[in-house]
Amino acid sequence: MAGMTQTLAEAPTLPMTEAAYLPGVAYDEMFTAEGDVRTHYDPLHARMSTLGAEELAGRQRTLERSFLLQGITFTVYGAENTTERIIPTDLFPRIIPAAEWARIEAGLTQRLRALNLFLDDIYGDQQILMDGVVPRELVLGAPSYRREMQHLYVPHKAYANVCGSDLIRCQDGQFAVLEDNLRVPSGVSYMLANRDAAKRTFPGTYRAAGVRPVERYPDLLLATLKSMTADWRSNPQVVVLTPGVYNSAYYEHAYLARLMGVPLVEGRDLVVHENMVYMRTTTGLRRVDVIYRRVDDDFIDPLTFRRDSSLGAAGLFNAYRAGNVVICNAPGTGVADDKAVYAYVPDIIRYYLGEDAILPNIETFLCREPRQLQHVLANLDKLVVKAVGASGGYGMLVGPHASQAEREAFAEAIKADPENYIAQPTIQLSTAPCLVDGRIEPRHVDLRPFILSGEKTIVTPGALTRVALKRGSLVVNSSQGGGSKDTWVLADDQGPANGSARP
């Protein structure tokens, strides 16, 4: 990889702080290894330079206050009482040039197309398993595999209607896919809220930069959901299904329902009668045609899946099988974002599309393979190990940052259940400038773009950039103290198309 042996030039200085900005060995979004500002960051850098520390702190407070007031919060369960907190939101946008975005867009479209074909296949004739491209037991033995989905027709073969893949930029400046989220990915409301905030914070810079808008997401989502019904032009009743007000992503569920103009329902609002789904309204029962569910597979229908769940509706899955209601994303999509299946995605793309993956994977070791297991156990101090079934930054070991005792304990867990673990080399995520305690400092970031797939596949020109707010940390999950920032995708790398830039 080029750039691996990068030596630090003199640290670039941002005039508004006394302290210099000191990027580490990772790729920095704003500065080159030589300390020059990357061209697409010029307008923002110029603007940052005119603002004093106090001005920045004031804007940061205004921003946080605005999030709190709007109720853009997630719920934290404490010993004493339950509180709502905002996800820390950084003032400075992260900027992606048009040419880079074009590659990301093509890569993600290709990836989701292949994954949807994969889902269609494994819930159909299972050709890919018979051809031995992906191990049969890996797919059929995965907890997220839903036998109930066998031979079920899904329009446009669009199993994952909403996908949020996590990308990272490696030391050589190239983007790679870290993981796919095909179940109920969240964060899109933060993308939209961050954009609103950034427009208010840096209006002149925003206009001058020529940024592609993200605000059409809700109506594109609605169109995608409607396209999943056979006769979607006859105005089907769409609803958003939420686990309820105590779910940590509740804000997002309510936000999407409000912006799509559709009811936000809970399981207790739904009734299934003779394989039709209804919601209880003030004027009686009303037919439901499409459910954008933000409830995990396990909890959709206590008759089919978990019996102890009251979040879904009894009989919902049968109504779905009967073709009387659409569930988005389709149940069982989780098997395609399984951390072990991930290792095979480049092969999956080649198998169905006859193309090489545009966006590379991170090198992944499967502990289920004895030789790879030996390698993992011998190199725990260099690797990141993840439990296949876990998410949200739980059940993982960051080898270089763990103690000897932690590594030993994890080694035992891996040996006891090797099928449940994968490992990847520790990747230096790229860094971007963030305002931390009144100073501008580099922090590691990743990128979660959102892809819609129905009759058409659309990549929203923007993303949620997640930030690891602890110095040096590589963990960006909000449940692990991460924050977020707005992501500007430039319309044209030559500057705004319509006339000269104004300050």
Place this chain on the structure above:
Amino acid sequence: MMLARVADSLYWLGRYIERAEHLSRLSSVMLNATLDQTDAGAHAVWIAMAAVGEPGDGAGVASFEAARTLVLDRQDQNSVVSSLARARENARQVRDQITTETWERLNLLYLKVTDPRAGKEFSDSSSTFLHDVIADLHLFKGAADTTMSHGESWRFMMLGIYMERAQLVSRLLEVCFADSPRHGRLDDHVALVSVLRMACALEPYLRVYTAEIEPRHILEFLVFDEDFPRSIRFATAQIEQHLTALTRSVSAGERAGPERLAGRLKARLQYADVDELKAVGAGPLLTTVVNECASIHEAIYETFVAYPLEMRLPA
């Protein structure tokens, strides 16, 4: 058409908003009345506490502590802060139904009363604190009125507001004018003015009756006035109006419920003989209003929220 659960939340959102405003006003008037060293001050405290269902023995009530509990005690289910927390919890449940402008007013107020510094602010200047809470609630209602579509969502919320108001005003008047007031007859000028203030009615009353403050006129005004938004008659007319609009879409079979009850109550107040109303002896009428409101509440539930499913399944 809206979800039954959502209608329920909007209705309670309205009720808790109105309750919070009423409690804030009672506390404010009570604290103000005790600034002057008169017997009437104690009387006002007794009325306020009785109106919220905690009459005490009337003697030596520590009004400041009582008010503090009434406003800021989160353990107390009936305090201002509890009411606002419940209003907000309901608003969060129906966040997709109310406008951002409306939500922000309520959320701001919630953050203010639950802030760790709220206790000190209340101690330092309780009248400013309460004044601001009431003003913020007016802003909430103003935002709802001017930004929400006056459709089903808004109507359920208004229904909650007027249901709560009719009951709270009836309860206040019952305490003051029922047959055998425990605290003796209410005839002191200062105490009577406090009652008008508790109903937010002093200025509008003066414009109708001038500064002649008489129990009979207060009753007349707060029960029968056609135009005053806190009179029982006005509130029941609103209840009836919102229910008429809401039941328009419910099939004919179910129409008899809450709308008919509200219409009957409205007519009773509309055609009552004002001259027959005496300051002593208003008890039965006020009790009737309280009971009728309870029946309307139940009928609202049966019609819109907790109806039996078998009745509504498609044939």
